[in-house]
Amino acid sequence: MLKTKDLSYWYQDASQPLFKEVNLEFEAGQSYAILGHSGTGKTTFLSLIAGLDHPKDGEILLGDRSLKQIGLTNYRRHDVAIVFQAYNLFAYMSPLDNLLTAMAITGAEHAGDKAYASQILRDLGIGDDLITRNVQHLSGGQQQRVAIARTMACDAKLVVADEPTGNLDEDNTHAVIAQFQKIAHEQQKCVIIVTHEPDVAAQCDHQYRLENKQFTQLA
Amino acid sequence: MNFCKRAWLNVWAKKGRSVLLILVSAAILMFVLAGLLIRSAAIKATNQAKADVGATVTLSANRQAAFKQMRQSSSSSSSKSSRPKLTLTPVKLSDATKIAQLSNVGSYNVTSTTSANAKSYDTVSTSTGMGGSSSGGPGGMKSGSSSSGDTQIDGVTATSLTSDFSDKQSKIVKGRGITTSDKNTNHVVIEKELASQNNLSVGDTMTFKQTTGSKTTVKVKVVGIYKASSSSSSTAGPMSTDPSNTVYTSYTLANSIKGSKYAGTADSVTFNVTNPSKVSSVKTAGNKLISSSKYSLSTDDASYQTVKASMSSVESFANKIVWLVAIAGTIILALIVILMIRERRFEIGVLLSLGEARWKIVAQFFTEMVMVLVVALAIAGVGGKFVGNQLGSQLVSQTATTTQTTSSTTSNQPGGSSQGGGGQPGGQGQNGGPGRTTNSTKQANTKLAITVSAVDLAELGGFGLAITFLSIMIASGGILRLEPRKVLIS
Ligand SMILES: Nc1ncnc2c1ncn2[C@@H]1O[C@H](COP(=O)(O)OP(=O)(O)OP(=O)(O)O)[C@@H](O)[C@H]1O
Ligand SMILES: [Mg+2]
Numbered sequence: 171m172l173k174t175k176d177l178s179y180w181y182q183d184a185s186q187p188l189f190k191e192v193n194l195e196f197e198a199g200q201s202y203a204i205l206g207h208s209g210t211g212k213t214t215f216l217s218l219i220a221g222l223d224h225p226k227d228g229e230i231l232l233g234d235r236s237l238k239q240i241g242l243t244n245y246r247r248h249d250v251a252i253v254f255q256a257y258n259l260f261a262y263m264s265p266l267d268n269l270l271t272a273m274a275i276t277g278a279e280h281a282g283d284k285a286y287a288s289q290i291l292r293d294l295g296i297g298d299d300l301i302t303r304n305v306q307h308l309s310g311g312q313q314q315r316v317a318i319a320r321t322m323a324c325d326a327k328l329v330v331a332d333e334p335t336g337n338l339d340e341d342n343t344h345a346v347i348a349q350f351q352k353i354a355h356e357q358q359k360c361v362i363i364v365t366h367e368p369d370v371a372a373q374c375d376h377q378y379r380l381e382n383k384q385f386t387q388l389a
Numbered sequence: 390m391n392f393c394k395r396a397w398l399n400v401w402a403k404k405g406r407s408v409l410l411i412l413v414s415a416a417i418l419m420f421v422l423a424g425l426l427i428r429s430a431a432i433k434a435t436n437q438a439k440a441d442v443g444a445t446v447t448l449s450a451n452r453q454a455a456f457k458q459m460r461q462s463s464s465s466s467s468s469k470s471s472r473p474k475l476t477l478t479p480v481k482l483s484d485a486t487k488i489a490q491l492s493n494v495g496s497y498n499v500t501s502t503t504s505a506n507a508k509s510y511d512t513v514s515t516s517t518g519m520g521g522s523s524s525g526g527p528g529g530m531k532s533g534s535s536s537s538g539d540t541q542i543d544g545v546t547a548t549s550l551t552s553d554f555s556d557k558q559s560k561i562v563k564g565r566g567i568t569t570s571d572k573n574t575n576h577v578v579i580e581k582e583l584a585s586q587n588n589l590s591v592g593d594t595m596t597f598k599q600t601t602g603s604k605t606t607v608k609v610k611v612v613g614i615y616k617a618s619s620s621s622s623s624t625a626g627p628m629s630t631d632p633s634n635t636v637y638t639s640y641t642l643a644n645s646i647k648g649s650k651y652a653g654t655a656d657s658v659t660f661n662v663t664n665p666s667k668v669s670s671v672k673t674a675g676n677k678l679i680s681s682s683k684y685s686l687s688t689d690d691a692s693y694q695t696v697k698a699s700m701s702s703v704e705s706f707a708n709k710i711v712w713l714v715a716i717a718g719t720i721i722l723a724l725i726v727i728l729m730i731r732e733r734r735f736e737i738g739v740l741l742s743l744g745e746a747r748w749k750i751v752a753q754f755f756t757e758m759v760m761v762l763v764v765a766l767a768i769a770g771v772g773g774k775f776v777g778n779q780l781g782s783q784l785v786s787q788t789a790t791t792t793q794t795t796s797s798t799t800s801n802q803p804g805g806s807s808q809g810g811g812g813q814p815g816g817q818g819q820n821g822g823p824g825r826t827t828n829s830t831k832q833a834n835t836k837l838a839i840t841v842s843a844v845d846l847a848e849l850g851g852f853g854l855a856i857t858f859l860s861i862m863i864a865s866g867g868i869l870r871l872e873p874r875k876v877l878i879s
Contacts, residue, residue: 222742222874246873247744254877258739260395262402274391275743304402 171360172196172219172328176228179214188214190383191228198327201354201361203371205388206380212364213332215380219362220252220330221245232328247276251321253331258317264302265291265316269323276324290319294349311342318349322357329353329361335370347373392749396756406729407761413725414758414765414853415772417718421856422773422849424710429845431707435700444665444690446494446672448485449657450477451685478683479654488660488675488686493667497660498550501640503647504538505597508606510587512539513580513633538600541635544643548578548615550661551637557618564591564613571612571639578613582633590614602648609638665693715856723860730754730864737868738876751865758857766853770846 174194180187188211196202206212217223218230221242229236237245252258259268269287273280280286291301294315296308305313314334321329331350335343347363347370354361354375363374371377377388400407455477482499489497545551548566553559567578579589589595589611597607617632644651660675662668668690675686730737740750 217874217877220742222877223872243741243744243746245744246742252742252877254742258735258742258877260398260736260739262399262736267398271391271395272743274394275740275745 171198171233173231174219174228175231177215177218177225177230178227179211179218180226187226187383189380189385192385194378194385196328196360196362198360199354199358200376201351201363201374202376202378203374204362204364204378204380204385205366205368205371206364208366210380212380216330216332216362216364219328220250222252249326250328250330251324251326253314253317253321253329253334259305259313259320261304261306263305265296265305265308265319266301268305268316269320272320273323276326278324280323287319287323290322291316294319295345310337311339311346314338314342314346315349318346318353322353327359329359331361331363333365334363335365335367343367343370350374392753393756396753396760399753400757400760410725410729410758410761411765411768414722414761414857415768417714417722417856418762418765418769418849418853419772419776420714421711421718421852422769422845423776424707424714425845425848425852426773428704428707428711431700431703435697435704442665442693442696444662444668444688444693445659446488446662446668446675447657447659447687447689448480448488448675448679448684449687450480451681451683452477453685454682479651479656480658480684482653482655482658484679484684485655485658487678488658491671491674491678493662493664493671495661495663496550497546497658499544499546499640499655500551500657500659501544501643501647501651501655503542503544503643504600505540505542505607505646506538506600507540508598509594509596510583510589513582513586513631538597539634540597542597542643542646543635543637544640544655545637546572546640548613548637550659553617554615559615559617561613562616564611566613566615567637567639573641574639575607575609575642576612576639577609577642578615578637579611580633580635581614581616582631583636584611584614597646599646607642607646609636609642662690665690668693715852719856719859722856723863726754726758726857726860727864727867730868734871734876737871738873741871741873742877747869750868751861754865755858755861758861759854762850762853762857766846766850769849773849 172195174192177192177194178187178190192215204212204215218225221237224238224242229238231237232240232245232249240249246252260271263271266284266287269291270282270284272278273287274282288298288301292298296312296315296319300308300312305316308316314337318331318334321331329350334350335346338346350361350363351373353359361374363370365371371388378385379388458476485497485499488494543551545567547568548554548559548561549568551559554561554566561578562581563584564578567576577595579595584590587595591611591613593611594608595611597609599605599607615637617635640655641652644654660671662671668688672686672688679686737750741747
């Protein structure tokens with residue numbers, strides 16, 4: 171469902187591109203892991219996929235339409251859900267309000283449905299006692315799960331996550347990855363995860379490594 | 390509207406920050422309100438003062454033209470030994486009625502001043518220090534110098550229309566003043582001291598003797614007694630008689646004492662201009678109705694101009710406060726909002742990553758500020774009245790003193806010119822003449838009434854909205870250009 175066509179990117183002050191002429195394809199109902207050393211450009215790549223920036227060269231296609239044609243704001247609102255390292259939650263809201271806000275902005279099918287949002291949080295282990303508490307009073311793992319719950323509450327078919335397990339212990343890491351798998355397989359979404367950990371990558375359906383400006387699929 | 394809900398959640402979650410913002414906004418609004426209040430009070434007071442003070446146009450003989458003529462005749466007929474004569478044409482009342490028909494002219498007062506000698510009574514002599522010498526007899530000092538008598542007769546249309554009475558320099562203490570109904574009667578109003586010295590009271594009669602012509606005796610009836618204030622006696626020049634010897638009559642009686650040829654004339658006629666700002670147009674229109682070689686129209690709107698000037702300075706000061714505070718407030722608020730919004734870059738990034746429209750993000754900030762503003766407005770409404778009152782009273786006491794000084798200098802001018810005129814020979818003992826319209830005590834009662842009305846609050850609310858809107862717009866310049874990637878990835 172998502173294709174990159176000769177995708178290249180470089181920062182203004184860099185002499186070399188981070189990656190060059192990348193051609194990849196991501197399918198709905200599948201999960202993808204992207205590995206690579208620090209500073210190779212994984213987050214940068216993900217930000218392009220998430221519609222946070224324009225590629226320097228080449229294009230990204232959703233179905234047969236390029237992101238440029240769709241419009242980045244429109245694309246972000248309807249087609250992609252993002253989980254970033256810093257969880258990107260609204261600090262002044264409760265978990266429930268975070269979900270409801272995202273659902274309202276993206277115009278999700280279940281927008282305004284508190285029961286639906288509460289159920290998703292409950293499924294991810296955010297109990298009713300935490301649901302209306304300020305998110306800043308939740309632990310890192312709990313916040314991460316709220317961020318994941320938010321991607322599930324919205325209708326976007328593409329979910330991108332940047333090191334979603336970076337701050338989590340082993341048990342939580344396992345639970346979170348299982349949740350992503352569930353999103354991919356049960357909700358028929360396309361999940362793309364950037365990670366350092368080979369264990370995490372191994373649980374995904376496909377693995378890619380970013381090295382020498384190119385993505386290579388691992389066996 | 391989702392951004393409204395977000396705004397509320399944010400304001401509520403960050404209570405401390407919200408309270409601080411409310412206090413800052415309230416302080417700014419309070420000063421704006423104070424400025425607005427002073428301005429509206431100043432406008433009100435200006436209108437009131439303008440209506441109170443009034444202005445006059447006076448029709449009198451054209452002295453300048455008369456002097457010129459006198460000089461011309463004296464040079465052309467230098468061979469003749471006779472002294473040049475200054476002939477002042479008395480004002481015709483028919484002219485006066487024509488001018489009275491002009492628009493913006495209200496009531497008018499006919500003044501005809503003359504003098505007579507006491508017959509049935511004794512005049513009051515000034516008993517200060519060397520008073521002994523002057524008390525040689527009634528009119529002793531004056532009788533020799535000219536044909537003027539010891540009693541000054543002020544013929545008027547009505548005493549209430551004279552500046553002395555309207556300025557409260559003189560007051561009726563018994564009986565009544567001269568009114569229009571006293572026309573063609575022998576009614577007089579005399580001063581309290583003259584009355585008590587001669588045991589005269591309302592209803593009594595007294596007699597004068599004409600100073601000129603057949604020197605016939607005139608019998609008059611006292612209908613009222615007035616009290617001249619000490620200030621009016623102190624302003625009297627050294628050569629005049631004691632002010633207590635001034636008797637008010639209808640101008641018709643004064644004219645008949647002057648002589649039969651003075652019927653239907655006056656020394657001067659003073660018209661009250663209902664709208665003081667129209668004084669010069671009344672003068673222009675009036676000049677078309679009279680023979681300018683014989684008569685002249687002079688205006689007196691000095692006190693109106695003084696009040697106008699001082700009040701407009703209050704007004705412009707208030708305007709300056711409003712603008713200064715509004716500009717300073719906008720800058721302060723804009724800085725706070727800019728800092729606040731910078732601190733919320735991450736949140737903005739999250740919103741943008743969710744695909745939120747940029748204008749809705751700005752709208753959220755604006756909504757938050759409006760919520761803050763509503764509370765601040767209530768606080769400012771209470772506090773602004775207090776600040777406005779303090780500032781207002783300060784301002785008025787300050788301008789009142791400046792008004793007093795300016796008005797006292799301007800009121801000197803008519804007095805000064807009439808003194809110069811008083812030095813010339815002849816005349817019917819014209820004491821002061823047409824220039825005697827001083828309003829020096831009028832301006833003091835300009836007080837600023839500070840009240841907070843719903844309109845003021847609405848205006849203030851509008852101001853607050855404009856300030857916050859501007860601040861948010863300035864601060865949002867960055868948001869609208871912000872790239873979410875730069876915020877979220879670092
Ligand atoms: N805004 C920027 N301007 C210039 N260079 C940047 C900018 N952001 C990142 N870079 C550089 O681009 C390269 C790739 O950064 P990126 O964050 O994509 O790496 P990454 O693979 O996600 O690394 P990590 O695994 O440590 O998160 C790095 O060398 C980084 O220094
Ligand atoms: Mg990274």
